Amino acid sequence: MNDAHLHMVVNHFPIIGTILGLGILIVGIILKNNSVKNTAYALFIVAALFALASIATGDGAEELVEDMPNIGKRIIHEHEEIAEKLAIVLYLLGAISILGIVLNLKNNSKAKFISFVAVIVAIVGTYLTILAGTSGGEIRHTEIRDDAITTKVIPNSSPTNEINEGDGK
Template sequence: MNDAHLHIVVNHFPIIGTIFGIGILVTGLLLKNNSVKNTAYVLFIVAAIFGAFSIATGEGAEKIVEDFPNIGKAIIHEHEELAEKLALVLYVMGGFSLFALFLSFKKNSKEKLVSFFILGLGIASLFLIQKAGTSGGEIRHTEIRDDSTVSASSNENSSVQKESKEDNE
């Protein structure tokens, strides 16, 4: 299993885990159930860990696919930038979730305030989740790209191919 394969395996969990975590946290807040909220916190922590794995395998995946036809460095760079921002948000959410778990076990009244902060951060992260997930999908799924991205990466690859042909002659 190479880095590209590992990246594909681990990169979905931060997205799906965060979305499920938001739903579970909302449910826990509505039901006023600490066990349900604690489940959401654990899910956010695990999503942050998988986010770190995704970032760690992303560089190796980039090296494998960057020279494939119709991909190009620009689309990979865009995905990389969005993924790094998302990872930072996930790390913050994971850190606050760890703190919220501690407060919950200590029965501290501040836990509810922290849970609303985590919920707000989670909802705000949905924008980055959508952007990073879509840009990652566009790397290999050219059918979901808009026309400008396809033509830009095709032109970039065409110029790279022309240069390599000229070098070979």
């Protein structure tokens, strides 16, 4: 397993974990349920750890694919820039989540405020996950790029390419 494969394995959880965590945290706030909020916080912490793994494998993945046809350094650089911003936001969200869990366990009066801060940071994180996921997908999936070239395939109707099965030739 090389860095590109490892990168593809770990890079989905920061995206999924952040989006799911945001939804769960909002439900926890609405229900005023600290257990539900702590579940969201745990997801955010795991998402931050997977972001660390994604960043750690990103350079190796870049080295393996940057010279492939239709890839290029520009699109990888754009993805890397967004991913670095996302990682910082997720590290911050992970730290806020640790604080949120501690405050919830101590029934601290600031726990509610921290949950709202976490929602705001998670919204920013969710926005960046969409950008990072899309730009990462564009690296190998040229069909989803804004500058994708659509080509029409015209079947070759030349009789020289047809096989005549009936005459045994």
